[in-house]
Amino acid sequence: MKELEEIIKELLENVKELEGVIENIKKPVTESSQLLPETAKNIEDVMVFLEQTSHAIMNLLEKINENSNKIGEDVDFLLSLNPVPKVRERLESIKTRNQENINILLELYTHMSFHDLAGQQLKTVLDVLQRIKQTLLDVIVSQVVAGKEVNREQMEGIKGKVSELLSQDRINQEDVDKLLEEFGL
């Protein structure tokens, strides 16, 4: 009898220890599930900012290009008037440098594709965040459901609600508790 008491005591101690471990995990997991949507929102903001700034820079580059083309036309007109050699020489020089500038502008313009390349990388990060968010929520739900009797119907219902929550911007412990409450857990 005394032996059985010892075993039960040991078991209870183990359970208590396990409860502590779960409690310790719960806090950082919940905090992380709150931080993830915020991070995703920040990345989305960066993507919007990148796009707006890229267009603003391209507008300016186009304006410079337009001016350079106009300068080119004017120089061609002046050259067509058969200027004296010294003036012709200067005009030819302006024409060459102007064309160089137009080429540089086009090169700059093509470098703006950094926005597309950076955007694709950021989208990958967003996908990863989405996956982490899903895993974390699964962990939170399984933690709270652990040890409780959940039938098949309830589990299906919870899964449905979890998907619903995942489509929202913010997910926190409150959402999870509310959902569990709905299922009487």
Add this chain to the structure above:
Amino acid sequence: MPMPPPDIRILVVDDMSTMRRIIKTILNQLGYTNIEEAENGKQALAKLKKEKFDFVITDWNMPEMDGLSLVKAIRNDEELKSLPVLMVTAEAKKENVMEALKAGVNNYIVKPFTPEVLKEKMEKIFK
């Protein structure tokens, strides 16, 4: 090598507005002004079925319908199957290029690219 005539109608397909603008500007510099845009493969396919185009420049990674699916849809369509398609993408792995070629793209450009590269690829496609 001769370039395609300047009056050809080109469809530029990319989900990034900046990229569409870059390609359009480069095409303008090369003398092509008859250009339409689409944001993804689905939108592009709808345009291709409704209007006549001579050339398609498409990205690979796009929402709703990606570039690879667009190429496959074009090659499986009796009316569109001979339409030249150039893929412009950040996907630079050998297997990506092989997959795109298998799907039926006429040529492949890795981003970022220069106007010279686009010109060279267009010359090759239309030779």
